[in-house]
Amino acid sequence: MEARPDLAAMMGPIGRTLVAMELPILREHELSMWGYAVLSSLDDQPVHTQAALAEAINADKTRLIAVLDDLQSAGLIERRPAPGDRRARVLTITPEGRRLRNAVQAAIRVEEERLLEVLPPDQRAVFVDALRRLSAASKP
C-alpha cells in the first residue's frame, strides 16, 4: 500500500479551486451556483416535481424555492401546473435559459481544460472517465 494523502484531503483543494474559478463566471452572467445547477439539471430533461429536482441536484426542497422564483422571473425556466396533478409544477428550461446555461458551461469548460493541463496528456481522459464512473457510483 503506497503512502498518499486521503482522497478527501486531495479533493478538497481541487473543489475549492473549481468553485473559485466558477464564481466569477457565474456572477458575470448574474447566476447563482444553485441557479446554474438547476439549469444544468433541466437541460437534460424536464422535471415533473420540484421535489424530484431537489433530490436530483442534492438540494433541500425548501431552499430551492427562492432559486426557482428568481430563475422564473428572469425568464430562464417555466413553472407550469402539472396536467394530472394540480399540486405539482412541471419545470422546463426556456430557450433563453438554455442559451445562458450553454454560455456559462462553455466558459467553465475553458477554465477546466486549463486546470487539467497540469496532467500528462494521456492522464486527462482517464481522469475524467474515472470521475464519471465514481460519481455515477456515488448517486445515493
Place this chain on the structure above:
Amino acid sequence: MEARPDLAAMMGPIGRTLVAMELPILREHELSMWGYAVLSSLDDQPVHTQAALAEAINADKTRLIAVLDDLQSAGLIERRPAPGDRRARVLTITPEGRRLRNAVQAAIRVEEERLLEVLPPDQRAVFVDALRRLSAASKP
C-alpha cells in the same frame, strides 16, 4: 470537445460519499473532521504557529481554537510556548495522537480502496496520481 458533466458536478457526489464514509469511522474514534485534519497535518511535521496550521488545512484560525483545546485535553497534541516568541505556540502531535491518526487513516484507506474498485484496475493508480497533481496545483 466531448460532452461531459462539469468537473465540480462530478466531484460533488464523490466528496459527499467520502464524507459519509469517513464520519462513522471518526465518530468511532471520538474525533471530529477538523480534529483529524489537524492530526494529519501535524503528523508530517510540527507547526510553529496556530495561524500557520489554520492556513495549511484551510481553516479559520478562530475556529481552530476549540479543536485544539479538545485535542490537547485528550492528550493527542501538545501546545508549548515557542522558545523565541512568547506569543506563539508550537504544536506537536503526541505518540498517542499519532497512533490514533494512523488507526483512523488505515480504516479510511480500506473504505477508499473499496470505492476505487468501481474503476478498471489500470485506471486506479492514474486517477490517484492525477488527484495528487491537481491538488498540489490547487494549493493557493
Place this chain on the structure above:
DNA sequence: TATTGTTATACTCTATAACTATA
C-alpha cells in the same frame, strides 16, 4: 505599529417544523 492567540458577535447557509391546497 504589527502579530499571536483568544473571545464575542454577526452573518450565511442549511435543516426542521408547520401551514395550504390538493390528492
Place this chain on the structure above:
DNA sequence: TATAGTTATAGAGTATAACAATA
C-alpha cells in the same frame, strides 16, 4: 391520510470585529 409546494423558524457552521499580550 398522504403528498406538493410554500413559509417561518431554528440550528450549525463560518466569518468579522475587537481585545490583551508580545514583538
